[in-house]
Amino acid sequence: MAKVLMKGNEAIGAAAIKAECRYYFGYPITPSSELPEYLSRELPKVDGVFLQAESETAAINMLYGAAGAGARAMTGSSSPGISLKQEGISYIAGAELPCVIVNIVRGGPGLGSIQPSQADYFQATKGGGHGDYRMVVLAPDSIQETVDLVIEGFDIADQYRNPVMILGDGVIGQMMEPVEFKDPPKRDLPPKDWATTGTKDSNGRKRVINSLYIEAEACEQMNLKLQAKYREIQKNEIKFETFGTEGAEIILSAYGITSRVTKNAIKILEKEGIKAGMVRPITLWPFPYKEFEKAAEIDSVKAFLSIEMSMGQMVEDVRLGVNGKKPVYFYGRAGGVVPEPLEIVEEVKKILGGVK
Amino acid sequence: MAEQQVIIAGFGGQGVMSMGQLLTYAGMLEDKNVSWLPSYGPEMRGGTANCNVIVSDNPVGSPLVTEATTAIVMNLPSLDKFEGRVVEDGILLINSSLIDKKTSRTDIRAYEIPANDIANELGNIRIANMVMLGAYIELTNIVSKESILESLKKVLGPSKEKLIPINEKALERGAQAVRQ
Structure with a gap:
């Protein structure tokens, strides 16, 4: 297929349709509004449903319902809206429902600004809702990678019954x-033999989508099952890009x-004669700790610098990967x-001047 | 290696966003690497708008233009805001119909183009942006006029194809203005 020129938000919508997502629930917010706008126009054309919910809380719970019925479904928003969805995300993770959630991050905290930011890293990777849960977090750096990751994201969600x-x-x-x-x-996806599609599909046996395990022991078992799944995801799904690390003075x-x-x-x-290498995590969870560990073992590497549109969030995971072998700085x-x-060039010079 | 990092700025309604999109689209049609990034600040109708366009033979790094090889400014606030962003020997295209002021830079190539007057002469004020775009591609040759027109056909769709000839004239008049 020939290349087309698309805005990121619209491309996410088009990728979702390509991935056979047929349900979108959401509430518009800058800078993500072109996503619901696009899907409100395009989903009906493929017999899908676009629903502008009365609130973000409603939208995330509609997503719970659609995913529970086995449909490919998505919601999206920007930072303050994603905060409102956190309770629902925890429930979705607890009920093990596959779905895709888009966060087009803007400046925070609070209502913040509408300009680009990466300050929702902690919320996305460490769990913004309650309980021991994980989402697979995919962080694209181009519109092409965004499209690729949205399409694959639906498969990852289905493979592990987990929100992405x-x-x-x-x-x-x-x-x-x-x-x-x-x-x-191509992935071998398991059948959705848990979806609540009516008892005709399950020989009269009822299926329940729930995250309530009132007995402590049962709830612990559920947690152990989730952890086993998360280990599997950590084993299989880490994505990153790395280049120029051999012989680099700084990563x-x-x-x-x-x-x-x-x-x-x-x-x-x-x-200017300074060799810098790079490790770019594409999955923020699971995080490519090993790549940082490997880079830290390279003799020529004197230091690491984590650059973010935040006041220092991913840098904590970089430190875990580097594990004290080399100093880790933040800008x-x-x-x-x-x-x-x-600004980054200046920061690198400052660091190398100090550690030389 | 050819790479153009462009800032296009003006007030809302002058077609600065679509000018950038056409350039981006044309670059894509010529198999170049391209990106288009709009400003999306809390601005109202009539406020300022700008976009960053990169057209390159190499993969595009940051889509944000911090050092512009060219700035196209359609109104005075845009001149004040962006003339400092142009690299040494870079190009500054000034819509002199609306901007009385000269640039304060002496180390760049500045061109004054009365884009609104030319567009009015052609009979449609809304093609002032195409006059500027014509001047821009004449000076840089980064994409061909044909690719711009091809992109315009795709953007306008069949129902508005009758607007192609006047847009082509606007491109030519813009080119003329910087050839003299």
């Missing part, structure tokens, strides 16, 4: 780039759009400000 979050930001949502809609790598880590600003900085540094801008390549 697409963690974008205002730039990913708003920018336009050429994209191609490709088929994802820069960044995800999403910040990684592209960082790549510009790496080019400038190269011209971030907040509230909707995107760092510029030269």
Whole structure:
């Protein structure tokens, strides 16, 4: 298929339809509003349902219902709206329902700003809702990767019966780039023999979608089962990009759009004779700790620098990966400000000046 | 290696977003690497708008333009805001119909194009953006006029194809304005 020029938010909608998602529940919010706008127009054309909910809380619970009935379904929002969905996300994780949730992150906390941010990293990867649960968190750095990850995200959700979050930001949502809609790598997906589609599908036996285990021991068993599943996801689903680590003086880590600003900085540094490598996590959970561990063992590497549009969130996972072998520094801008390549270059020089 | 990092700015309604999209689309048609990023601040109708466009032979790094090879400014606030972003020897295209002021930069190539006046002469004020775009591609050759028109056909759709000739004229008049 030929390339088309699409805005990130619209491309997410098109990718969802390509992945056979037929239900979207949501409430518009800048900078993600083109996603519901696009799907309100396009889902009815494929006999799907677009529903503008009365609130984010309603939308996430509609998603619970549709996913529980076995449908491919999605919701999306931006930071404050995603906060409102947290209770529902915890319930979805507890009931083990496959679905995709899109967060086009903006500046926070509170109502914050409408400009791009990465300050929802903790909320997405460490659980914004209650209980011991995990979402698979996918963080694309281009519109093409966004489309690929949305399509594969539905498969990952179905394979593990787990919610998957697409963690974008205002730039990913708003920018336009050429994209191609490709088929994802083929996965053997289990049948949805738990979906509440009526007793005719289960020989009269009732199926219940629930996250309530009132006996402590039963609830613990449920938690152990979830943990086993999460270990399986950690084993199979880690994605990352790494380059230039061999012989590098410093390893820069960044995800999403910040990684592209960082790549510009790496080019400038190269011209000035400073070799910087990069580890870019694509899955934020499961996190590619091993890649950082490996990079930390390279002799030439003197330090790590995590660059984020936050006040320092992913850097905690970078530190866990590096595990004290090398110093880990942080540079971030907040509230909707995107760092510029030269700021990163200056920061690298400052660090290398100090550790040399 | 050809790479253009462009800032296009003006007030809402001047077609700065669509000018950027056409350029991006044309770059894609020519198999170049492209990106288009709009400003989406809390601005109202008549407020300022701008977009960043990158057209490159290499993969696009950051889609944010911090050092512009070209800035196209359609109104005075945009000149004030973005002339400082142009790299040395870069290009600044000024819509002189609406901007009396000269640029304060002496290390760049600045062109004054009376885009609104030319568009009015052609009979449609709304094609002032195409006049500027014509000047831009004449100076940089980053994409061809044909690719811009091809993109415009796709954007306008069959029902508005009658608008192609006047847009083509606008591109040509813009090119002329910087050739003199």
